[in-house]
Amino acid sequence: MLYRWLESLIIAYVALVNATYFVLMLVGYFALRKKSDAFSPKDIDVLLKSPFVPSVSVLAPAYNEAATIRDSVRSMLRLRHPRHEVIVINDGSADGTLDALIDEFRLYRSSRVALAEIPTAAVRGVYESRDPIPLVVIDKANGGKADALNCGINYARNDLLAAVDADSIIERDALLQISRPFLERPEDTMAVGGIIRVANDCVVEHGAVVAVKTPGNWLARFQIVEYLRAFLAGRTALSFANCLLVISGAFGMFRRKLVVEMGGYRVDTMGEDMELVIRIHRYCRERHIPCRVAFISDSVCWTEVPESRRVLQRQRIRWQRGCAECMIFHKRLIGNVRFGSVGLLGMPYFLICEIFGPFVELTGYLITAAGLTLQWIPLSSALLFFVVSVLFGLLLSVTSVLFEELTICKYPNPRDVARLLLAGLLENLGYRQVLLLWRVRALFQVLAKKQRSWGEMERRGFQRV
Amino acid sequence: MLTRDAREVYSKTLAVSLIFFLVIGSIQHLLQHRIHDRVFRWATAFALVQIIAIVSLSLGLLASRAWASMKKSIDDQLRPAIRDRVMALAFEGESWSSSVPERGPARRVLEESVAHALVTLKPPRRDRIAQFAVEWKFAAQWTEEFASSRSKSVRRRAISLLGPLSPIVGKTALSAALHDEDPIVRSEASRALLIQNDHAGVENVFRSLLSESLLVRALLASELKRHTRFWLNHTIPVLLEEGNRLEVERCLEMLIAWKRALPTFDVLPWLSRDRDRSLWPLLFALLPYVAVDDWIEDYLISALASNHVPLQCEAAKAAGRLRLERLIPALSATLHQDRQLGLASATAIAQMGEHGERHLEKIAAGSDRRAAAVAMEALEHITVRV
Numbered sequence: 001m002l003y004r005w006l007e008s009l010i011i012a013y014v015a016l017v018n019a020t021y022f023v024l025m026l027v028g029y030f031a032l033r034k035k036s037d038a039f040s041p042k043d044i045d046v047l048l049k050s051p052f053v054p055s056v057s058v059l060a061p062a063y064n065e066a067a068t069i070r071d072s073v074r075s076m077l078r079l080r081h082p083r084h085e086v087i088v089i090n091d092g093s094a095d096g097t098l099d100a101l102i103d104e105f106r107l108y109r110s111s112r113v114a115l116a117e118i119p120t121a122a123v124r125g126v127y128e129s130r131d132p133i134p135l136v137v138i139d140k141a142n143g144g145k146a147d148a149l150n151c152g153i154n155y156a157r158n159d160l161l162a163a164v165d166a167d168s169i170i171e172r173d174a175l176l177q178i179s180r181p182f183l184e185r186p187e188d189t190m191a192v193g194g195i196i197r198v199a200n201d202c203v204v205e206h207g208a209v210v211a212v213k214t215p216g217n218w219l220a221r222f223q224i225v226e227y228l229r230a231f232l233a234g235r236t237a238l239s240f241a242n243c244l245l246v247i248s249g250a251f252g253m254f255r256r257k258l259v260v261e262m263g264g265y266r267v268d269t270m271g272e273d274m275e276l277v278i279r280i281h282r283y284c285r286e287r288h289i290p291c292r293v294a295f296i297s298d299s300v301c302w303t304e305v306p307e308s309r310r311v312l313q314r315q316r317i318r319w320q321r322g323c324a325e326c327m328i329f330h331k332r333l334i335g336n337v338r339f340g341s342v343g344l345l346g347m348p349y350f351l352i353c354e355i356f357g358p359f360v361e362l363t364g365y366l367i368t369a370a371g372l373t374l375q376w377i378p379l380s381s382a383l384l385f386f387v388v389s390v391l392f393g394l395l396l397s398v399t400s401v402l403f404e405e406l407t408i409c410k411y412p413n414p415r416d417v418a419r420l421l422l423a424g425l426l427e428n429l430g431y432r433q434v435l436l437l438w439r440v441r442a443l444f445q446v447l448a449k450k451q452r453s454w455g456e457m458e459r460r461g462f463q464r465v
Numbered sequence: 466m467l468t469r470d471a472r473e474v475y476s477k478t479l480a481v482s483l484i485f486f487l488v489i490g491s492i493q494h495l496l497q498h499r500i501h502d503r504v505f506r507w508a509t510a511f512a513l514v515q516i517i518a519i520v521s522l523s524l525g526l527l528a529s530r531a532w533a534s535m536k537k538s539i540d541d542q543l544r545p546a547i548r549d550r551v552m553a554l555a556f557e558g559e560s561w562s563s564s565v566p567e568r569g570p571a572r573r574v575l576e577e578s579v580a581h582a583l584v585t586l587k588p589p590r591r592d593r594i595a596q597f598a599v600e601w602k603f604a605a606q607w608t609e610e611f612a613s614s615r616s617k618s619v620r621r622r623a624i625s626l627l628g629p630l631s632p633i634v635g636k637t638a639l640s641a642a643l644h645d646e647d648p649i650v651r652s653e654a655s656r657a658l659l660i661q662n663d664h665a666g667v668e669n670v671f672r673s674l675l676s677e678s679l680l681v682r683a684l685l686a687s688e689l690k691r692h693t694r695f696w697l698n699h700t701i702p703v704l705l706e707e708g709n710r711l712e713v714e715r716c717l718e719m720l721i722a723w724k725r726a727l728p729t730f731d732v733l734p735w736l737s738r739d740r741d742r743s744l745w746p747l748l749f750a751l752l753p754y755v756a757v758d759d760w761i762e763d764y765l766i767s768a769l770a771s772n773h774v775p776l777q778c779e780a781a782k783a784a785g786r787l788r789l790e791r792l793i794p795a796l797s798a799t800l801h802q803d804r805q806l807g808l809a810s811a812t813a814i815a816q817m818g819e820h821g822e823r824h825l826e827k828i829a830a831g832s833d834r835r836a837a838a839v840a841m842e843a844l845e846h847i848t849v850r851v
Contacts, residue, residue, distance in 0.1 A: 034470050036648075037649075040621075046687065049687050051722040111845045113839055180680070398526070
């Protein structure tokens with residue numbers, strides 16, 4: 001009896017979650033068709049001379065990045081924007097990151113004053129370039145990514161803040177493209193997220209991706225499909241309903257004044273990027289400030305994703321823990337009418353699909369296995385449900401690849417598209433189940449209040465010309 | 466309240482979801498006699514619909530790719546010869562001897578080459594292409610595309626091509642485009658109207674621009690600059706007197722953005738009216754470009770003594786740009802206040818030559834750490850940058 005009841009509950013849950021994903025996919029598709037096109041090269045040339053484009057401070061926290069930091073900073077300085085400054089925050093690196101920057105960019109110890117006073121780990125020095133380049137380097141004691149970003153916010157001077165990962169590649173016009181919502185709706189746009197694309201095996205020349213290829217590594221291929229699904233379907237739909245709760249830490253833009261007023265990033269969570277976005281929604285809605293958090297699919301940031309199981313596991317555990325911590329911090333918003341679409345759609349979506357999802361899915365697998373062993377359910381039924389679930393995953397993946405074709409269409413070779421479709425099929429047979437176990441493990445870590453640790457990201461480096 | 470776009474997206478989502486559900490329902494109904502277990506039957510129907518969807522989407526995706534690449538290779542073969550002929554028409558005035566294709570790949574490549582020539586060439590070469598475009602119904606095609614297409618990019622392209630043709634085909638489409646829902650289409654139309662140099666059109670664009678989004682103003686700011694004198698003499702005086710507060714603010718912002726000398730613009734009446742005090746930050750930002758006298762110092766001192774940081778900052782910047790040494794004490798009094806204000810004041814003092822520098826050096830060596838920090842930064846900018 002209990003078994004039947006549990007089985008029905010799980011089937012109902014799966015139906016609800018699948019219906020949610022299906023609706024998100026459809027909203028994402030129609031919203032993508034409605035969205036404004038990217039700025040044309042002609043518009044960009046005009047905007048580069050325009051005094052009305054809000055100025056941007058690009059914040060790039062760096063920890064032990066001596067090998068790549070010169071190229072990264074050069075690439076950030078080359079971004080096309082009428083008024084942008086680059087602030088690199090050396091977060092207590094021990095590998096000579098600061099020395100590399102001092103040598104390369106002729107830095108001197110400057111007296112730049114911090115305009116905001118968000119508490120951070122001790123600042124050891126601020127450096128600026130003797131050359132006429134808008135570069136500021138802050139050397140501080142190690143305090144983690146959020147702390148480094150807060151330090152950068154203190155020293156930023158411009159209207160907008162762009163938080164980026166120092167080891168990612170931002171497309172040259174991405175800073176202007178991501179500014180678009182701030183120009184279109186300056187009265188209520190508070191934050192904008194760009195799209196993160198997988199750069200593994202892509203060819204990089206002078207800090208720009210010049211040839212896009214699908215990577216040889218299957219883990220990386222699965223992640224391409226995952227990223228497409230998450231960004232082009234999920235985030236587009238959630239942003240359309242103004243309940244986008246995540247802006248990737250690798251590339252997002254925020255209003256400086258608002259972030260300073262809110263006290264910057266929270267340092268006691270692994271999901272500082274998600275927490276900031278939820279807090280923006282919460283802060284604005286509590287004070288009746290019009291607030292919109294947008295997502296722009298034309299603003300591209302390329303990043304290297306993990307190709308080893310160990311690093312991927314650490315990353316996913318970190319993400320899941322971050323998400324769970326955000327739900328705990330802001331539990332008051334869940335189902336709360338006062339917070340509009342965020343309280344009624346965004347937060348419940350994350351709670352049901354991202355937090356409860358792994359537990360329910362794992363329970364489903366376990367009771368199916370138990371049912372088969374004890375012969376409570378026939379093999380044909382178990383197989384059918386498995387096939388339905390794989391097919392649904394595949395349908396979402398195929399649609400995401402289709403979205404890619406409809407929007408930025410970065411894979412010129414049809415063979416790459418075929419590979420992505422294959423990856424969409426195969427990810428349901430093993431990869432998804434392994435991710436599920438890691439996510440459950442992360443949730444147990446949150447419940448057990450296990451200490452946080454970021455761990456190292458092993459990078460292969462971009463394939464350069 | 467949902468916007469029009471939101472209503473459209475949600476209703477389409479609902480419609481497709483219903484169709485999807487109905488198809489699954491119908492299939493499970495057909496399976497009624499074969500599969501007796503209800504859950505099992507629904508799951509089978511769901512699986513079948515998913516298979517159909519996946520197969521059709523995947524095949525559609527790959528077929529559209531193959532079709533696009535085939536089309537591209539045909540176009541690539543045709544393009545060099547057609548583009549050369551279009552350029553010969555533009556540069557040497559050669560007549561188009563053969564007939565112009567009505568449809569097919571040749572027509573498509575010709576349309577693309579004509580469009581390319583229209584946006585890249587300058588008169589008189591462009592005029593020849595414009596004549597050709599009108600004669601061979603490309604203009605009619607673009608007008609139709611603008612009027613009927615729901616795609617923003619199609620409308621945008623059509624209007625940018627109709628701009629250079631407007632002396633021949635008229636401004637009806639351009640005027641209609643000023644009310645398009647897409648800001649880029651509106652800015653393209655405004656730009657095309659501004660190029661015509663027709664006074665009524667130019668005035669119309671300027672006035673409508675003041676209620677436009679920041680994006681459109683950003684896209685048109687430099688284009689509008691060419692007409693500063695006309696606006697200063699005709700539109701702006703009327704607007705500043707009669708316009709609403711938002712329009713006046715946007716007009717002042719535009720004047721600041723142009724960074725042009727405005728010798729005839731008098732800020733005194735604005736500063737002296739108490740009801741216009743909210744405009745002071747903008748008026749101060751305008752100071753380097755307008756003629757002012759000693760009276761301005763009193764206004765700046767009064768602004769620096771206020772408790773409104775944005776106003777104080779603008780007053781400090783204006784004092785620095787005008788190098789008003791008499792304001793050094795008033796500026797110094799703000800150094801220990803808000804960091805941004807302190808920095809603006811210190812920078813202003815630094816701009817006042819040797820006297821200002823000496824003053825800052827004293828503050829930097831003083832005991833007020835907050836004031837010393839901003840003084841140090843301002844001094845450093847003089848020494849290091851030099």
